[in-house]
Amino acid sequence: MSWLHQLFWRQRPPGGIEQANPPPRVLGAWGLTAMGIGATIGAGIFVTAGQVARDDAGPAVILSFVVSGFACAMAGLCYAEFAALAPTGGSAYSYAYATMGELLAWIIGWDLVLEYAFAGSIVAVEWASNLSALLAAMGMQLPHLGIPVQWPGQPWTVEPFNYLAVLIMVVITVVLVRGVEESARMNSLMVGVKVCVVMFVILAGVWFITPSNWVGVPPPNNPGGSGFMPFGWTGVMAGAAIVFFSYIGFDAVSTHAEETHNPGKNLPIGILASLVICTILYMGVAIVLTGMVPWPEMAAQAPVVNAFVMQGGWLAKVAGIVIGIGALAGMTSVLLVTFSGQARIFRSMARDGLLPEGLFAAEHPQFRSPHRSLILTGTVAAAIAAFVPAEELLNMVAIGTLLAFALVCAAVMILRNTDPEHNRPFRCPFVYVIAPLGIVANVAMMFSLNHDAWIRLGVWLVIGMVVYFTYGRRHSVVRRLREAATDANTRSA
16 A cells, blocks of 8 residues: 555544543533534624625625525534534544545644634734724723834834733633633633623614615725625625634534533534524624625724714714623633634644644643643734734635535545444435535635635645644554554464
């Protein structure tokens, strides 16, 4: 068997490598649903909605959420089957390892860093923006900090230092190190606050809607154009690819399979319930937001808070403050789930030998959390959030997420053919229709992103290949087990 064939088809069992001391199972259907809602609501409404409406789709950002929701539903059904069949903490990485081999599994696992850690950096930046907007609405201004920098051949400049984003990352890391049960309690509280505030946005925002904002606002660079879709379907699809970032919550649920009671039943419930609830709420907020503010005037940062503040009057100001508090709660829960999920994917990869186990799989002696992985991930994400604007990362995160979802849709069909007799507590209905639709929808949105996103994805994957061939391939647990079995067979012969 050639080394290349081994890379693509060296697989592990769907259940993963057996653990001597598995983590405690403390999560049920409600905890998983709350976790999915916690990761999902916040990223789309409080981060991307304003930018997409202003720059890509206009009022048709509503349709962008519909397109993304459809693609997400297709992938969600595939995730649900895999999560019930192989309840391990590696999410799409684990599913690919069981179906498409080690190399593609590594690519997906490396790609998931974009979906989780980089997405967390975006949310931390927007958390800081929303806190600043909230305090400004209350008549308080926070100081801006900067660091002197001299780039090669350039004069000295002062680069903004986002100390608020660093602060929230420190808090999130400390909470997560204390363990999944502690973070789940905090997340459930944040989700309750967030859902109440989202409902408030919809109900209060209805009173400020101007219907002409949906159809009568011309694009600034095209005074003759107007209508609900000022940029056509091209803009809708480009917007859909970006707001897809807001749907990462449901697959974060699957990373906690090892800490879930009865995962074959509760994981599909958590994935699908959080997806349905979040899509409905996204639609409501998108309709209200684009009706309140002409889309060219939409704030790219803290769009919901600023939409209410722009209405004027004390009632709108109070509403903006209430929503700002909810936005902070919402993004706090997003950070909890995304960084918790990233650490568990790293832990799964380390157990397979593809990353250093002492760093990424080590557990805290008291809290049983992957504390070293959490601290490393939190530190890197905080450094990115401190200096990099959110808009610079959005396309990169979106393309990484879309690639992972498309590959999961392919993987579920592959496993139906290669292991049709495996017990499946949940089966994706009409899998040979649903999975191809998911692949097409996700790939179509990938191609609607700009060239920079593809270049950054390519560079990121090249870095990943270097790490794999210099470390992962040589330390692969599955490879060592296969070689040991081959040696044993040779000696017995």
